[in-house]
Amino acid sequence: MGDVSDSGSTAPQSTTGGRARPPSVDSLAQSLAPSGLPHGLLVDAARAAIAAGDPGSAAERAAAMERSLLRPVINATGVLLHTNLGRAPLGTAAPGGTGAGGTAALRYSNLEFDTQEGVRGDRHTHAGALLARLCGAEAALVVNNCAAAVTLALGALAAGRGVAVSRGELVEIGGGFRVPEIVAQSGARPVEVGTTNRTRRQDYVTAVEAGDVALCLRVHQSNYRIVGFTEAPAVGELANLDVPLVVDIGSGLVDEACQWLAGGPPPWLRGEPAARQTLAAGADLVTFSGDKLLGGPQAGIIAGSAESVARCARHPLARAFRAGGLVLETLQSLALTYLHRRGDDIPFWRLATRPVAELRARAESLGVGEVCDMAATTGGGTLPGVEIPSAGIVLNGDRAAALRDNDVPVVARVAGQRTFLDLRTVDPADDGILAAAARRACGA
Ligand SMILES: *Cc1c(COP(=O)(O)O)cnc(C)c1O
Numbered sequence: 152m153g154d155v156s157d158s159g160s161t162a163p164q165s166t167t168g169g170r171a172r173p174p175s176v177d178s179l180a181q182s183l184a185p186s187g188l189p190h191g192l193l194v195d196a197a198r199a200a201i202a203a204g205d206p207g208s209a210a211e212r213a214a215a216m217e218r219s220l221l222r223p224v225i226n227a228t229g230v231l232l233h234t235n236l237g238r239a240p241l242g243t244a245a246p247g248g249t250g251a252g253g254t255a256a257l258r259y260s261n262l263e264f265d266t267q268e269g270v271r272g273d274r275h276t277h278a279g280a281l282l283a284r285l286c287g288a289e290a291a292l293v294v295n296n297c298a299a300a301v302t303l304a305l306g307a308l309a310a311g312r313g314v315a316v317s318r319g320e321l322v323e324i325g326g327g328f329r330v331p332e333i334v335a336q337s338g339a340r341p342v343e344v345g346t347t348n349r350t351r352r353q354d355y356v357t358a359v360e361a362g363d364v365a366l367c368l369r370v371h372q373s374n375y376r377i378v379g380f381t382e383a384p385a386v387g388e389l390a391n392l393d394v395p396l397v398v399d400i401g402s403g404l405v406d407e408a409c410q411w412l413a414g415g416p417p418p419w420l421r422g423e424p425a426a427r428q429t430l431a432a433g434a435d436l437v438t439f440s441g442d443k444l445l446g447g448p449q450a451g452i453i454a455g456s457a458e459s460v461a462r463c464a465r466h467p468l469a470r471a472f473r474a475g476g477l478v479l480e481t482l483q484s485l486a487l488t489y490l491h492r493r494g495d496d497i498p499f500w501r502l503a504t505r506p507v508a509e510l511r512a513r514a515e516s517l518g519v520g521e522v523c524d525m526a527a528t529t530g531g532g533t534l535p536g537v538e539i540p541s542a543g544i545v546l547n548g549d550r551a552a553a554l555r556d557n558d559v560p561v562v563a564r565v566a567g568q569r570t571f572l573d574l575r576t577v578d579p580a581d582d583g584i585l586a587a588a589a590r591r592a593c594g595a
Contacts, residue, residue, distance in 0.1 A: 173206045183213045192216055224560045225581050225588075229541055229573030231503055232531025234325060236562065238442035238449070239531075240498040240576075241481070262476045275464060278479045281486035282452055285405050286426040286437070290460035292453045293441070293479060294472035298328045300438035300451030301399050305337035307466040308395060308436075308459060309365035313342040315358040315394075317350035319377060320370040324401065324532050330370050339365065349382040352389060359392055366435075369398040371424055374532040386424075390433020395459065398434040400424045402533040403445035403452070411494035417504060419529075419537045426454055435459050441478070443531050446499030447485045448478045502576055503529070503539065510542040510574045517586040519593070520544030520572065527575035541575035546593055553592035561588045 174182075179197035180190060193213055200209035224236060232238045265272035275292055283291035294300050305314055314334050321343070323329045334341040342364055344354040355367050367389050389396045406427040409416040423444070426437045436459050441450030451472075453463050463469060474482075485497065494500040507524070514522040523545045526538035550570040554561040559581075564571045570592075577585055 173201050176201060179206055179209050183210060186210075186213050186217060188213060188217060222559075224562055225557075225578075225585055226576040227543065227554075227561055227563045227572040227574070227585065229525055229527035229543070229564065229571070229575050230530035231499060231527060231539075231576055232443055232529055232533060233562075233576075234531055238440075239446045240502065240578075241448060242496070242498045260476055260480065262479070274473065274476075274479060278474075278483040278486060281483060281490065283454055285486055285489050286430060286454045287406075288426070288430055288437075288454035288460075289457040290454070292460050292464050292469070293474040293482060294451045294453065294469070295474060296449055297399070297401055297403075297438055297440040297451040298333065299468075299472040300453045301333050301397075302337045303463050303466060303468050303472055304397050304436055304438055304453055304459075305334060305339045305366075305368070306468050307463040308397065310338035312339060312363050312365035313358070314339045314366055314368050315342045315344050315355050315364050316368045316370065317345045317354070317383065318343050319345060319347050319350055319381075319383065320368075320372065322370055322372055322375070324373055330368075334368070348377050348380055350384070351382060352384040355384070355389055355392060359394055364394055366395045366397055367392060369396065369434075371399060371401045373401045374535050376535055386429055386432040386434055395435035395456075396433065397436045397438070398424070398429050399438045400426060400429055401439055401443065403439035403441065403443045405445065405489065409494070411489050411492045411497070412500060412504060413494070414504065417539075419534065419539050423534060426452075430455060436463075441482060443533050444499070444529070445485070446497045448481045450474050450478050450482060498578075502578075505575065507540045507542055513574050513579060513582055514542050514544050517544055517582060517589070519586050519589045519595070520546045523571070525571060525573045525575070527573055539575060541573050543571060543573040543575070543577075544589065546570040546572070546589060548593075550589070550592040554588055557584075557588040557591070559584055559588075561585060561592075 176194060176197045180193040183193040183196065196212040196216060197209045200206050200212055226233055226236050261272060263272050263274050279291045279293055283289065294303060316330065316334065321330045331341050342358050344350060344358045358364050369386065386398060402423060404423050404425040407416060407425040426439060429437050434455065436453055436455035438451060438453050439445065441447040441452060453460060488496045511522060521544060523543060525541040525543050527541035528538060548568060548570065549565045551563050551565050554563050572585065572589060
């Protein structure tokens with residue numbers, strides 16, 4: 152980055168037609184200081200503005216730079232796990248604030264230190280142990296995302312050998328996760344069984360008996376459904392083959408019983424595979440994302456038998472894929488919240504389970520637009536076609552750009568020249584900002 156401490160280093164450009172000399176880069180950058188951006192970035196903006204022959208554009212360039220940074224947005228799309236908006240919403244509770252006895256200004260941690268013995272510890276013993284308990288697993292390992300979890304599990308258990316997988320489960324999940332490619336990347340060889348719409352236990356048996364199959368892989372279809380003349384074996388039917396069963400459930404529902412929700416499992420969750428039940432049915436390992444229905448940060452979790460999890464942990468890719476301390480602290484806090492059965496303290500579940508009457512009442516009190524019932528979705532490649540009753544407001548016309556232009560950008564949905572603001576995904580604390588943005592977007 153250019154270091155422009157001496158404003159004299161920018162030679163004043165000669166001007167024609169009696170126009171004023173452009174300001175020096177440094178003085179222009181100084182004038183942008185109230186933006187709060189570091190000086191070096193303001194120098195870049197000033198320099199670009201002067202180079203473009205338009206010094207007056209420096210402030211807008213600095214503002215554009217600021218807008219390009221990560222910052223909070225209000226998600227009024229009604230898509231709870233919006234892939235473009237960071238999937239699961241994260242709360243601001245300090246790590247340790249849910250019972251781990253942490254202090255607010257935690258700077259060092261015992262990430263890899265055994266405080267009892269004073270020797271090197273293992274980063275997988277904290278969040279990993281709690282997540283294992285949550286899933287009813289012997290052990291669990293946290294990596295960077297679910298794609299890494301599947302790659303590692305297959306690499307550790309099946310490299311150089313075959314992985315039996317149904318032709319109906321050779322899916323692509325958004326953002327480049329393609330099952331055949333992941334299997335190949337792990338060093339294993341896909342052994343396709345069954346057909347696109349129907350696969351039976353016997354298809355897996357035949358593949359296992361025919362040759363060098365290290366494990367059977369089931370993949371949750373996640374973002375699409377095959378309906379009609381379809382068949383797939385239950386997890387339990389594949390549990391007693393001669394090879395281990397790995398199930399990529401993807402979505403990260405930890406337990407069908409949803410004991411962390413006072414009202415029990417919401418009806419729209421029906422049929423979604425859960426880690427605890429999949430393991431209880433006999434899967435050796437399950438893999439899932441941290442930032443889908445689990446409601447945490449981006450992460451991938453491998454949970455299951457102690458032996459298989461240990462094999463994953465020993466694999467060289469485990470080092471490359473491992474989660475960092477910030478993610479592990481957040482997941483630990485999340486796991487404790489689940490174990491406390493405080494679903495309302497998990498932003499995703501709090502938003503997902505608000506009664507629709509409450510959303511309607513909030514929509515009324517916004518005092519702008521037309522109150523309207525809506526259908527929210529979980530999104531993020533989960534529960535395709537499943538709608539969660541919701542409510543919000545509708546504005547006439549396409550107001551999306553004006554709403555995004557708000558200080559805190561508001562992301563809405565536009566259909567048929569109407570703009571829909573769904574309150575299912577909006578923190579009630581943001582209602583005032585949302586109402587003001589809506590009023591401004593409508594030119595009021
Ligand atoms: C979402 C998903 C993935 C990918 O998860 P990431 O955490 O985004 O890597 C893999 N498998 C299934 C079944 C999924 O639903």
